[in-house]
Amino acid sequence: MSTDTVDSPHNGAASPNGAAPKIRAVAVGKTFPSSHGPVEALHNFSLDIYEGEFLSLVGPSGCGKSTFLRILAGLAEESSGQISIHREAKPSRPLSSMVFQEYAVFPWKTVAENVAFGLHMRGVSRSERSAIAADWIDRVGLRKFARHYPHQLSGGMRQRVGIARALANDPEILLMDEPLGALDAQTRTVLQEQLLELWQEGRKTVLYVTHSIEEAVLLGDRVVLMTAHPGTNKAEFDIPLDRPRSLKTTAEPEFARLSYAIWESLRDEVQRSIEEAE
Amino acid sequence: MSRTQNEDRHTAHKARLFRSLLVFAGLNLVVTLLGLWPALWWAMALGNFVLLVIMAEAAAPLVPGTRTHLYEQTLAVGFPVLLLLGWELLVAGGILSPDWFPPPTRIARALWELSTEQNPFTDTSLFGRPWLLPERVAADGAAGAAALAAESHLFATLMRVFLGFLIGTIPGLVLGVAMGLSRTIRTMIDATLSAFYVLPKIAIFPIMMLVFPNPFGEGPKIAVVAISAFFLVTINTMVGVRDIEPVLLEAGRNYGARGLRMFRHVVLPAALPVIFGGLRLALGTALIVIIAIEFVRSQTGVGFLTFYYWEILAPEKMYAGLVVVMMLGVGLTAGLTALERLVMPWRRDVKQKKGKR
Numbered sequence: 061m062s063t064d065t066v067d068s069p070h071n072g073a074a075s076p077n078g079a080a081p082k083i084r085a086v087a088v089g090k091t092f093p094s095s096h097g098p099v100e101a102l103h104n105f106s107l108d109i110y111e112g113e114f115l116s117l118v119g120p121s122g123c124g125k126s127t128f129l130r131i132l133a134g135l136a137e138e139s140s141g142q143i144s145i146h147r148e149a150k151p152s153r154p155l156s157s158m159v160f161q162e163y164a165v166f167p168w169k170t171v172a173e174n175v176a177f178g179l180h181m182r183g184v185s186r187s188e189r190s191a192i193a194a195d196w197i198d199r200v201g202l203r204k205f206a207r208h209y210p211h212q213l214s215g216g217m218r219q220r221v222g223i224a225r226a227l228a229n230d231p232e233i234l235l236m237d238e239p240l241g242a243l244d245a246q247t248r249t250v251l252q253e254q255l256l257e258l259w260q261e262g263r264k265t266v267l268y269v270t271h272s273i274e275e276a277v278l279l280g281d282r283v284v285l286m287t288a289h290p291g292t293n294k295a296e297f298d299i300p301l302d303r304p305r306s307l308k309t310t311a312e313p314e315f316a317r318l319s320y321a322i323w324e325s326l327r328d329e330v331q332r333s334i335e336e337a338e
Numbered sequence: 339m340s341r342t343q344n345e346d347r348h349t350a351h352k353a354r355l356f357r358s359l360l361v362f363a364g365l366n367l368v369v370t371l372l373g374l375w376p377a378l379w380w381a382m383a384l385g386n387f388v389l390l391v392i393m394a395e396a397a398a399p400l401v402p403g404t405r406t407h408l409y410e411q412t413l414a415v416g417f418p419v420l421l422l423l424g425w426e427l428l429v430a431g432g433i434l435s436p437d438w439f440p441p442p443t444r445i446a447r448a449l450w451e452l453s454t455e456q457n458p459f460t461d462t463s464l465f466g467r468p469w470l471l472p473e474r475v476a477a478d479g480a481a482g483a484a485a486l487a488a489e490s491h492l493f494a495t496l497m498r499v500f501l502g503f504l505i506g507t508i509p510g511l512v513l514g515v516a517m518g519l520s521r522t523i524r525t526m527i528d529a530t531l532s533a534f535y536v537l538p539k540i541a542i543f544p545i546m547m548l549v550f551p552n553p554f555g556e557g558p559k560i561a562v563v564a565i566s567a568f569f570l571v572t573i574n575t576m577v578g579v580r581d582i583e584p585v586l587l588e589a590g591r592n593y594g595a596r597g598l599r600m601f602r603h604v605v606l607p608a609a610l611p612v613i614f615g616g617l618r619l620a621l622g623t624a625l626i627v628i629i630a631i632e633f634v635r636s637q638t639g640v641g642f643l644t645f646y647y648w649e650i651l652a653p654e655k656m657y658a659g660l661v662v663v664m665m666l667g668v669g670l671t672a673g674l675t676a677l678e679r680l681v682m683p684w685r686r687d688v689k690q691k692k693g694k695r
C-alpha cells in the first residue's frame with residue numbers, strides 16, 4: 061500500500077485550529093480494468109480530514125465513495141495521487157475500521173464474537189476482549205442478543221452489530237459506508253440519534269458516507285459533495301450547528317437552510333448520474 | 339356468525355371424510371368379492387393411493403393445531419407401513435411371485451438369520467455377532483475382537499467407506515481451498531479436474547487393481563472410494579471458497595485477520611455449507627461405488643452378501659442385504675448431519691425454519 065505515514069506536521073492548508081490534517085488525500089484517482097476498457101471510478105479527488113472531525117461524504121450512486129473508503133482502509137490501492145495519514149505513536153491501535161455498506165457481520169459468529177472480532181485478531185486476551193465487547197453491545201442496546209447469531213436479528217440490529225464491531229476495535233479513524241442505508245426511515249432516525257450520542261462520547265475522526273443530505277447535515281461537521289461518475293470534488297459545506305446535536309437539531313431553521321443549499325448544489329449531479337444510467 | 343360458519347365448515351369436512359372412507363371401503367370390498375384383484379391390482383394400488391390422499395386431506399382440517407405435527411408424522415410413518423402391508427397381501431394373494439418379491443415378513447426373518455447365524459460355507463456373518471465379543475475378548479484378547487470384525491460384512495463395507503472417505507476428503511479439502519483462494523491454481527487445474535469429474539469413478543477400478551500389489555486386497559477398493567470422494571470434495575470446496583461474499587473477506591482483512599487466522603475465522607466457516615454439500619454427495623457416491631465393487635470383486639461386504647444370495651437363489655436374503663445397504667446409507671447420512679450441526683451451530687435453526695415450511 062502506498063499510504064504514507066507522516067510524522068511531521070504537514071505544511072499544507074491548516075485546519076480551523078491550525079493543526080495538520082489527520083488524513084490528506086491529494087488528487088486521488090482510481091481506475092478499474094474491465095473487459096470493455098478501463099473504468100474510472102475516482103478522478104482527481106482531494107480531501108482533508110482533521111483529527112476529531114465528523115466528515116460526511118455525499119455523492120450520487122456510483123461516484124466512487126465506497127472505492128475511496130476502501131482505499132483509505134487499505135483494501136484497494138489508488139491508481140494516482142497521494143494519501144498521507146498522520147498516525148498516532150501507539151502502534152497497537154488499529155488505523156481504521158470500516159462499517160460496510162452491505163451487512164458484513166459474520167453469520168457464523170454470535171453478536172459477542174462479531175463485536176470482539178477485531179480485538180481477537182489483534183491478540184487481545186479472551187477476558188479483556190469479552191469485557192470490551194460486552195460494554196459496546198450494551199451501548200448499542202443489544203445486551204439481550206449477545207449470544208444470538210446475526211440471522212436471528214433484524215436488519216437494524218445487524219447493522220448495530222457492525223457499528224459496535226468497529227467501535228470496539230477503537231480505531232484512529234472510523235470509516236462508515238452508508239451504515240443506515242438499508243434501514244427503514246424510523247429505525248434509521250433512532251440509530252442516527254444513537255450515533256450522535258456515541259460520537260459525542262468518543263469524538264473520533266469519522267468519514268461518513270450517506271445518500272441522505274439530512275443525515276449528512278445532522279451528523280457532520282462538514283459535508284463534502286462529489287460529482288457523478290467519475291467522482292471528483294463538487295463542493296464543500298461547513299455545518300456550524302451547535303453540538304451536542306439531537307433530532308431536535310433538525311427543527312432548526314439553519315438545518316433546513318443548509319440542507320436545501322446542499323441539495324441545490326447536488327441536484328445537477330444526481331440528474332447527470334440518472335441520465336448516464338439510462 | 340363466524341362460529342356457526344366454522345361449525346358448518348367442520349361438518350362439511352367430516353362429511354367429506356366419511357364419504358371418501360365409504361368409497362374406499364366399498365371399492366375394495368366389491369373388487370375383493372368379485373375376485374378382480376389379480377386383473378386390476380395395479381389400478382387398485384393407484385386408486386387406493388388417490389383415495390388415501392383424499393381422506394388424509396379431508397382429515398387434515400379436523401386435526402387440532404397442536405396435533406398437526408403428530409398427524410404429519412403419522413402420515414410419514416403410516417404410508418411406508420401400508421406399502422409393506424400391500425406388498426405382503428399381494429404376495430399372499432398369489433399376485434406377486436414370492437420368488438422375485440418375497441414378502442416383507444420373510445425378508446425380516448432372513449435378516450434375523452443373517453444377523454444371528456454364521457454362514458457355514460464362508461465363515462462370515464452380517465454384523466459379526468457382537469454379542470460374542472465379551473467371551474472372545476476374554477479368551478483371545480484383541481485378536482478375538484479382530485476375528486469377529488473380520489467375519490462381519492457390515493464392518494468390511496464400513497471400513498472401506500470410512501477409510502476411502504477419509505483418504506479422499508482430506509487432500510480434497512486442501513486442494514479445494516487452494517483452488518478457491520488462488521486464481522492461478524484454479525486456472526491451471528480446473529479443466530483437468532472437470533474432465534476427471536465426469537468420469538464414472540467405477541471405471542478406474544481395473545487400473546487400481548493393476549496399481550496395487552494385491553489386486554484382490556483392500557487397496558484398490560479403498561482407492562476407488564477415495565478418488566471418487568476426492569473429486570467431489572475438491573470441486574465443492576473450491577466453489578465454496580471462491581464464492582465467499584467478497585465483503586466478508588474485506589471485513590476480515592480490515593479487522594486484522596491474516597493467514598491462518600483468516601482461514602480459521604473467515605474462509606473456512608464461510609465455505610463450510612457448500613463443503614458439506616460436497617461431503618454429502620461424496621458419501622452417496624462412495625456407497626454406490628463400494629457396493630458395485632463388492633458385487634464383482636470381493637469376498638466380503640454387504641454388496642458381496644447381496645450378490646451372493648442372488649447367485650445361490652435366496653431372494654429373501656438378497657433383499658435383506660439391500661435393507662442393510664439402505665440402513666447403512668441412512669445411518670451414514672445421519673452421522674454427517676450430526677457432524678454438520680456440531681461444526682455449524684449458527685445454521686441449526688435456519689434448517690428448522692426451512693423444514694417447517
Ligand SMILES: Nc1ncnc2c1ncn2[C@@H]1O[C@H](COP(=O)(O)OP(=O)(O)OP(=O)(O)O)[C@@H](O)[C@H]1O
Nearest residue numbers: 092094099101120121122123124125126127128289
Ligand atoms: N472491483 C471493481 N471492479 C470494477 N469496477 C468497479 C469495482 N468497484 C467499483 N467499481 C466501479 O467504480 C464505480 C464507483 O463504485 P463505488 O462502489 O465506489 O460507488 P459508490 O459511490 O459507493 O456508489 P453507491 O452509492 O451506489 O454505493 C462504479 O462505476 C463501479 O461500477
Ligand SMILES: [Mg+2]
Nearest residue numbers: 125126161237
Ligand atoms: Mg458504495
